[in-house]
Amino acid sequence: MSNPVGGVGREARFVALFEATYADLVRFAQRRVPEPQAEDVVGEALLVAWRRLDDVPAAPRDARAWMFGIVRNTILNTQRGVRRQEALAVRLAEATSSCSPDDADLVARQVDLARAWGRVSAVHQEALALAVIDDLSAREAAAVLGISAVAYRLRLSRARRALRAQLGHRATPAAAPAGLTERQTS
Amino acid sequence: MKHLDEFADLKTLDPATTDIDPHSPRARAVLQRVLTTDPVENVRPHRSRRRVLVRVAVATTAVAVAGLTVFVPRESGPMPSGDLAFATWTAQPTGLSAEERADAVKQCRKSLKGMGQDDQINRAGTAMVERRGDWALVILTGHDQFAASCMTNVNPRNRHGYGSIDGPGRAPVGPRQLSPSQMGTSGGGNYGYLTSAVGRAGSDIVGVTYNSPTRGPVQASVRNGYFAFWVPGSEFDGLHPVPVRVTYRDGTTAAVTLRLGY
Incomplete structure (x- = not known):
């Protein structure tokens, strides 16, 4: 498992x-x-990380977010021949069957949520999923997307309103200051 | 993020699995492969026999829709399927005119640009162009077993496609061997899924037939040391062996299993 170019320290860092x-x-x-296909995509992303090991943030949470960004870009790169995309849609699992009244309520909410989810854009799905499903902070999610934390919060705010609107709630007024736009940081 | 509590149920719809072990044989194989790669090499590393980057194409969009149709089959619109996008598909490959062929190859090179191997793509020759309805499958090959393949729509009103790169660095195949470099389901979105197998074929192999459970016998193209076939829909993945029947140059046939290696 040795590598003629990488040293033992480098290899140990990567294994960790x-x-x-x-x-x-x-x-x-x-x-x-x-x-x-998930593990194949991750394998491809790990190759990128191996080559860019010096760029990996030292803090574990930051390193994880950085790696998420590499996986995301790997997926986007494989799609470039079809359609240039700026965001990845996020899929949801099927609702579980219900046995108790409580479960039935949950399944009903899941069905509503899944229906609404399918109607919001990939950009909004991605913003919400990074926070709720991938469990990232705003700063970490912004790093995954390659945008500023302010831009991510703006995007997340819009995503919340979009999903809420699809769920049948009344959309709240824009929380972000007028004129604030997203800007790529990388 | 407390303001996201209203969407906490999203977490209950997480499709990811929980039992992923970084010490599993597959995970360790990935780690081993990465560690044996020169980290300063500017081209793709020598690969194991399994093609690393399975085409995901527009699968993300497709799966998102597919997962939701369980709940809202009508309101979300029709689930993408190969039946519409690949309606012109044929079980036997057909030829292309010289102009169509040149155009398919051109589109293929174009769809592979920007994947880090533009020089290899520019230098690669054409090993195969086969057509099934509106779609052409193109295989480009180059130095050191470099190979790339594309699915390209040849309908001038609907021109698009996508591609993938494999190798370089694969071991040569024996005269009676098939060595798939990619197998499985890809596509999605507006196109629907398709299932394909592409790889190298030994010099004694003149025919390969896949028996599709939904489409019947499907004749692969075998040319210039490569074989390829595809069918609309999702029929097999890259994780499980796929039986095919091979015809050799001497006229004999044999049942063979396609299997990606690691």
Whole structure:
């Protein structure tokens, strides 16, 4: 397992990164590509990380977010021949069957949510999923998307309103200051 | 993020699995492959026999829709399926005119641009162009077993496509061997899913037939040391072996299993 170019220290750093993030990376990919392809996508992203190991943030949470960004870009790159996309849609699981009244309520909410989810844009799905499903802070989610934290909060705010509107609630007025626009940071 | 509590039920619809082990044989194989790659190499590394980057194409969009149709089959619109996008598909490949062929190859090179191997793509020759209805499958090959393949729509009113790159660095195949470099389901979105197998074929192999459970016998193209076939819909993945029947140059046939290696 030795590498003629990389030293032992480099290899040990990568193995530590791999073991700390692999499961989360596969889950991140499973939410965005068909499950059989998730580990292949992660393998491709890990190759990129191996080459850019010096760029990996030192803090574990930041390193995880950085790796999510690599996985995301790997998926987007594979799609460029079809349609240039700026965001990845996020899929949801099927609602579970119900046995108790409580479960029935949950399933009903899940069905409503899934219906609404299918009607919001990939940009909004992605913004919401990073926070709610991938469990990232605004700063970490912004790093995944390559935008500023302010821009991410703006995007998330719009996504919340979009999903809420699809759920049949009344959309709230825009929370962001007028004129504030997103800006790519990388 | 307390303001997101209203959407907490999203977490209950997380499609990701929980039992992912970084010490599993598959995970360790991925780690081993990465660690044996030169980190300063500016081209793709030598690969294991399994093609790493399975085409995901527009699958993300497709799966998102597919998952939701369980709940809202009508209100969300029809689920993408190969039946519409690949309605012109044929079980036997057909040829292309010289102009169509040149155009398919041109589109293929175009769809592969920007994937980090533009020089290889520019230098690659054409190993195969086969057509099934509106779609052409193109295989480009180059130095050191470099290969790339594309699905390209040849209908001038609906021109688009996508591609994938494999190798370089694969071991040569024996004269009676099939060595798939990609297998599985891809596509989605507006196009629907398709299932394909592409790889190298030994010099004694002149025919490959896949028996589709939904479409019947499907004849692969075998040319210049490569084989390829595809069918609309989702029929197999890259994780499980797929039986095919091979015809050899001497006229004999044999049942063979396509299997991606690691």
